Amino acid sequence: MRYLPLTETDRTAILDAIGASSVDALFTDVPSDLYLNGPIEGLPLHATEMAVEKHMRKLSKQNLAAADAAFFLGAGAYKHHVPATVDHLIQRGEFLTAYTPYQPEIAQGTLQMLFEFQTQVAKLYGCEIANASLYDGSTACWEAVAMAARVTRKKRHVLSGALHPHYAEVVRTMAKFTEDEIAGANVKLTARPDDDGLIARIDENTASVVVQYPDILGRIPDLQKIADAAHAVGAKLIVVNTEPVALGALEAPGNLGADIVVGEGQALGVGLQFGGPYLGLFAISDPKMVRQMPGRLCGETVDADGKRGFVLTLSTREQHIRREKATSNICTNSGLCALAFSIHMTLLGDKGLKGLAAENHRLACIAADRLAKVPGVTVLNDHFFNEFTLIFDADARQLVRDLAEQNILAGVSLGRLFPNDDCNGLIVAVTETTTVEDIETLASALEEKLS
Structure with missing residues (x-):
């Protein structure tokens, strides 16, 4: 494909046709404090390929992978076993x-x-x-x-x-x-x-x-x-x-x-x-x-x-x-x-999908029953599939951050999803990848943090 750069005359004609005064006018919906007006602070202007690879590997070690944690995140993205x-x-x-x-x-x-x-x-x-x-x-x-x-x-x-x-x-x-x-x-x-x-x-x-x-x-x-x-x-x-x-x-x-x-x-x-x-x-x-x-x-x-x-x-x-x-x-x-x-x-088929769903629900019920016994925690739902909501008085967003330091991804805080509402709690997802040991790990951590 040929590269056909626009001339200044072309740009002016386009802006006139769409009624914009300048290219910057196309970005008026972007808050001004999010504009990049110069080099990114702390980022070198150039580096060797080997130096960049080393730096990126170092950054990657800051990630907490789903497979390396007791994982209860959901709210629209779910950890299931993929064959x-x-x-x-x-x-x-x-x-x-x-x-x-x-x-x-x-x-x-x-x-x-x-x-x-x-x-x-x-x-x-x-x-x-x-x-x-x-x-x-x-x-x-x-x-x-x-x-x-x-x-x-x-x-x-x-x-x-x-x-x-x-x-x-x-x-x-x-x-x-x-x-x-x-x-x-x-x-x-x-x-x-x-x-x-x-x-x-x-x-x-x-x-x-x-x-x-x-x-x-x-x-x-x-x-x-x-x-x-x-x-x-x-x-x-x-x-x-x-x-x-x-x-x-x-x-x-x-x-x-x-x-x-x-x-x-x-x-x-x-x-x-x-x-x-x-x-x-x-x-x-x-x-x-x-x-x-x-x-x-x-x-x-x-x-x-x-x-x-x-x-x-x-x-x-x-x-x-x-x-x-x-x-x-x-x-x-x-x-x-x-x-x-x-x-x-196709691998699951009708029977397999029903069996997978049943296992998700079974484990979620085990988790809800165990977490409901944590002092200060209330399970909001009286019916659910594999995801339910916990309500408590503590700052859920801070709690999520603290538990992540213990390799526990406890759930999605209500405050993250609804920042303008005064509500504390966690949306907890349980799938077939969750073990009973994971559930006990989360429950014990919540007991310690909320006591």
Whole structure:
């Protein structure tokens, strides 16, 4: 590809066309104190390759790896065992080096993999159609909100207070550019979700209702009840799931009235990976909405000889022929992560996923029962899957830092997720990788710190 530098005349023409006074005007949303106005303090201007390698190795030793700690972090990213087979297969050259099928019918292997992936996601979510994945769970959530606005021709969206705050923030950020109204709420630290409070905020102008399942505190909302209230005013129910393993134990959202189901696929096949790349899942219950779906859709067909084949049935991305008429400007479907997800799902199968879910729940119950015996600790939830919330009076953020020094990653503090709310406590996640010894280690540490 040739490098075509812009001239000053080109830059001026572009700025005039978009109505910006300067290049700096494009960054007005970035706080001024975050601008880099000179060299980074303490960073040398140059160094030898060997010196840089030595320095980076030294820095890496400051990390506390998930495998080296009693690990209870969750809140949207989960530590599960990923079979070695997953990494072995995604390292194959035909998968690892493939990008995106711009001449799709030539890439039959890639299309077949995505077709199988779509089938798995649709079945997992209890929906009719799933797309060929999106960037991550939070952007998939926004895409669902935008899609609901197109379908209903309304602009008001009611967000549950127990929606992951990072997902809610992505929705609010994107809505600034579409003039959608985002009706949020504060999270309530109650044993069960405030379903009635959410329903009370739904009105005739509502395009969508967004609820997490299980929610950010690990509670399980009554989706059917919320769906009935949303449908009564012509709104779409969007269900967000950040822990796909939970759907091995819970009823699929599509079977409970969800119109659009989105989520994060990281928990299956992908691993933690310092926060990314992750994998956005997206599915719909009504096939009539398919042309409003973001991203791409792979389909099955037969060729001239009657042999089974795969095609790119729908591609609403702006990169393709839809251009400015595209339903989304999403530019990646995290294809390699989708493959990893699909391989892990295939290895598990229906029976394996249910067994994995049962083991997660069993260990979480053991952990909740043990931690509830710690003086000063209250388990908020009266029902949960593999994640629950502890409430106590101490500064949870400081407690998390202190326990990390003891190789215990105790959970995600409520103060980190909800910095503007006066609440102390931890969101604790337990998976099949957690041992009874890990649980006792956390409980003993909390007893010592909170005494």
